[in-house]
Amino acid sequence: MGLAPAMSDVPQNAGYMVAAYVVTAVILVVYAVSLYRRTNTP
Amino acid sequence: MSLTQKGRWITVVALVCLAAVYVRALAFTPVERLQGPAQKIFYLHVPAAIWTETAMILVGLAGIFYLFLKDPRLDRFAEASAEVGTVFATIVLTTGPIWGKPIWGTWWTWDARLTSTLLLFFLYVGYLLVRGAVRDPVLRARYAAVLGICGMCLVPFIHMSVFLFRTLHPQPIILKPSAPSLPSSMLVTWLFSLAAFTLLYVGFVTQRYALSLVRDAHGGARPGHV
Numbered sequence: 001m002g003l004a005p006a007m008s009d010v011p012q013n014a015g016y017m018v019a020a021y022v023v024t025a026v027i028l029v030v031y032a033v034s035l036y037r038r039t040n041t042p
Numbered sequence: 043m044s045l046t047q048k049g050r051w052i053t054v055v056a057l058v059c060l061a062a063v064y065v066r067a068l069a070f071t072p073v074e075r076l077q078g079p080a081q082k083i084f085y086l087h088v089p090a091a092i093w094t095e096t097a098m099i100l101v102g103l104a105g106i107f108y109l110f111l112k113d114p115r116l117d118r119f120a121e122a123s124a125e126v127g128t129v130f131a132t133i134v135l136t137t138g139p140i141w142g143k144p145i146w147g148t149w150w151t152w153d154a155r156l157t158s159t160l161l162l163f164f165l166y167v168g169y170l171l172v173r174g175a176v177r178d179p180v181l182r183a184r185y186a187a188v189l190g191i192c193g194m195c196l197v198p199f200i201h202m203s204v205f206l207f208r209t210l211h212p213q214p215i216i217l218k219p220s221a222p223s224l225p226s227s228m229l230v231t232w233l234f235s236l237a238a239f240t241l242l243y244v245g246f247v248t249q250r251y252a253l254s255l256v257r258d259a260h261g262g263a264r265p266g267h268v
Contacts, residue, residue, distance in 0.1 A: 011078030013144040020083040020137040021064060024090070027136070028060070028242065031129045032053055035249045039046045039256070 045255065049248030056241035063235045071231045083141040085231055088216070089239040090133040091159075095197045097127030097243065098162060101169070102194020105187030114258070117183040120190055121173060122250035126243055128166040135163055146210055154203035155211035162200060165193040 043051075067085045074081035104120035107113070138156070139149040150156065169189045176182035199206075204213045216222040222229055 010073060010075055011080070011144065013077075014079040016140050016144045017068075017079040017082050020086060020140040021068070023136050023140070024086045024133050025060075025064075027129060027133050028057070031246065032057065035053075035246065035253070036050065039050075039249055039253050 045252040046249060049245050049250075049252055051245075052241060052248060053245030056238055056245050059234075059238040059241060063231070063238050066234060067231050071227055072225070074228075077145055080141055080144045083137050085235045087134060087137040087141060088232065089236040090130045090137070092217075092236065093239050093243050094127055094130040094134050094159075094162065095200060097123045097130065098166070098190070098193045099197055101127065101190035102192075102197075105190035105194075108183060108187045114179075114183070117186065118251055118254040118258070119247070120186060121254055122247045124166055124169045124173075124186075124190065125250055126246040128163070128170060129246070130239075130243070131159070131163040131166055134159060142210075151210050153209040153211055154207035155200065155209050158196065158200045158203050162193065162196055165189065165196065169193065 063085065067082050071082065071085075073079055100123045101120045104116045104123065108116040108120065138159075142151075143149050169186060172185050172189055173182055176185055201214075201217075203209065204211055215224060216229075216232065224232065
């Protein structure tokens with residue numbers, strides 16, 4: 001086995017990572033669109 | 043090119059840069075062995091946190107200078123910075139618990155760092171509510187300046203809270219007196235993300251400032267809500 005960690009030792013939590021990246025993108029895009037709409041209002 | 047258009051272009055460039063950060067972070071940055079893929083939330087959470095705090099410092103500084111100079115440009119900038127800071131604070135307070143759940147085993151804990159960051163978010167919201175509630179522009183700017191200065195005073199406490207109290211939140215691994223404790227591949231990704239968030243802040247604030255200019259030109263009424 002040696003000292004090198006096997007892949008199974010790495011926690012399998014990619015779902016949390018994907019959730020955080022999606023949430024961040026949604027927040028930023030929604031705010032960018034909100035600014036665009038407000039600055040476009042005559 | 044108008045101020046609004048400049049802000050839009052900066053925002054577009056910033057969003058493209060952020061998309062590149064996503065690609066680099068997800069596909070070309072190594073997975074941390076102990077935390078797993080969830081550690082990659084770090085590349086969004088920390089730059090957003092830095093700009094949440096920096097935006098409030100800028101709101102406070104603009105408030106101090108406004109109280110002396112009475113320059114409406116400072117008030118407009120503070121308003122813009124506070125709104126953008128609120129957006130970044132929302133990112134911090136959503137990505138933080140998503141990161142905390144797999145690593146700490148809980149979404150939230152009332153430790154000093156998390157609680158003071160939540161207080162900063164409430165200060166941001168309170169700041170925007172005060173601005174919306176006071177009709178007199180001079181009074182509004184004065185009340186907002188005082189609230190912004192209070193928020194600015196909270197920021198050093200937030201940063202030092204992990205040193206002053208026993209917290210579940212880890213101590214800084216980049217913003218500390220010694221060298222960053224990160225491999226260079228991770229550090230480059232983080233710096234790239236920080237640059238993207240900086241551009242986002244500039245783009246958003248420029249657009250929001252331009253919106254305030256239009257509103258003030260309409261005698262304080264918000265465009266479309268006369």
